[in-house]
Amino acid sequence: MFSNRIFTLLILLLSFSNHTFSIESTNASLLEALSIAKKTTSSGSEKINKTNLIKQIKLIGNTHTDSNTILQQLTLKVGDPINPYKLRQNVKSIQSLGIFKEVKSNVEKSTNGSILTFKVSENPIVSKIEFLGNSIFDKDTLHALLNSKINEPLNLNDIRIDIQRIQNLYLDAGYIQSKVLKVDTPNSDQSPIKFHIAEGYIEDIQITGNIKTKNYVILREIDIEPGMAIQKSSLQETIAKISNLGYFSQVYPEFLPGKTPNTYILKFQLEEKENQGSLSFGGGFSPKSGVSIFSDLMWENLAGTGRSIMLKGNFGISTDSSTNRRSTYIFKYNDPWALGKRRSFMLNTWLTDGKMGAFNPYMGNLSSQNERRFGIESGIGWPLSYEFYTKHNLKYESVTLPDKEIYYN
CATH class of the missing domain: 3.10.20.310 (membrane protein fhac)
Structure with missing residues (x-):
């Protein structure tokens, strides 16, 4: 029995030893496979990166435009990997120069790198520049403002600058409704640039x-x-x-x-203002001066015609003969355009009736007497400008003394 147990133990040890060897062999095979896969992947990656790298940049179609002008717009350089987003941005950057009708890109790949080609289609050469609708400024004045030049490729950026400069010229001169309506750009080297200008004219005036x-x-x-x-x-x-x-x-x-x-x-x-005139009325009484009544009427813009009138009255009644008593009546009329453009006509008339007193400093006494004064005055205004004008008046006055002078010591 003891020998049987020993035999069974030997069999188990041999079985375990074989199993362990199998596991170790399997691990060695996996490590070797991973190493080979890594080498293969590394080799493929190197091939892919080299294919996408830019080895050359070519320009096609720039007959009049210097290549350096275009190349300075690029962010992609030789040795850079091809990036679709950056490629689109570079195409837009070349278009922003304003001198090309169309810009296209092409990538030609090979095992040793890629050739990046930009194909451009240039705008026509400017043969002539015309201005339509201008009368305030002549063509020589407008030509002097322009960035666009004859015998050079059409540049849309220059056109935008030219439009702004023309509009600023009019605006600085006070022509607030003027503008450049549109610009006809040439389709060929024989077609001109045409600036269409609207100077902002008045068709009618309404009130x-x-x-x-x-x-x-x-x-x-x-x-x-x-x-x-x-x-x-x-x-x-x-x-x-x-x-x-x-x-x-x-x-x-x-x-x-x-x-x-x-x-x-x-x-x-x-x-419009509601009130274009005034009316005042009043009176007073004192024991010494007596009764006084006055009324004033001022009417500007008479019946909407621009004329004006003034009526003024002052009526007095004294309580005794030694007190001054006077009544005054005045009428005045004015027409600012009676004789033509801002040539005015004025008429003024007055009547004064009553007792008038005066002190004589040499005699040292006070004199008083009744008098009547009637006067008329007319005048014309003649403009030298809107701000300055001259007036020429003619005046007549009649004075009547019905009584002798009365002296009071």
């Missing part, structure tokens, strides 16, 4: 909001006329002249599209 004031009273203050280009300084002067009439609290200009393309209707929206 709203003037309930009392007649239209002609306002229009005669406006020096702007249909057919004129809209200029900021002229518009400001016109607003000031309408405001100086004194009939309106607000003056709003507005530009509406005209029937003719690129023209405008200049519309003035007005807010």
Whole structure:
């Protein structure tokens, strides 16, 4: 029995020894396979990286454009890997130069690297530059502003700069509605660049909001006329002249599209003042001076015509003969455009009746007597400019002394 047990133990040891050897053999085979796979992968990776690397950059189609101008736009260089995103960005960067109609890219791969080719199609050569619609500035003045040059390729970036410079020229001169409508770019070397300019002309003038004031009273203050280009300084002067009439609290200009393309209707929206005149009435009494009654009427913009009248009356009754008593009546009329453009006519008449007192410093006494004065005055105003004018008046007055002087010591 003992020998049988020993035999069984020997069999188990031999079986365990064989199994262990099998495991070790298997591990060695796996390590060898991994090493071979690693070498194979490493070799394939080297081939892929080399294929994607840029070995050369070529330019095609740039007849008039220097190659360095294009190459300076590129971020991809020889030795860089091909990157689709960066490739698209480089195409856009070349297009941003503004001198090409079309830009295409092509990648030609080989085992020893890739050839990156940019094919460009250049814009036409500028043979002539024309301006249409300009009358305020001549073509020589406009030509001097341009970046675009004759006998050079069309550059869209220069066109954008040219448009801005032309519009700034008009704007700086006060032509606030002027603009470059469009630019016709050449399709071939024989076609010109055409700048279409709208200088902003007035087709018509309209007025709203003037309930009392007649239209002609306002229009005669406006020096702007249909057919004129809209200029900021002229518009400001016109607003000031309408405001100086004194009939309106607000003056709003507005530009509406005209029937003719690129023209405008200049519309003035007005807010008219409610009161354009005044009436005052009163009186008083004192034991020494007596009774006094007065009434004043001032009417500006008579019936909306721009004329004005003034009526003034002062009636007095004294309580005794030694007190001055006087009544005065005045009428005044003015028409600022009676004789033509801002040539005014004025008429003034007055009547004074009553006792007038005067102190004589040499005699040391006070004299008093009744007198009647009637006068009339007329005048014309002649403008030298809007701000300055001359007045020429003619005056007549009649004085009547019905009584002798009375002296009071």
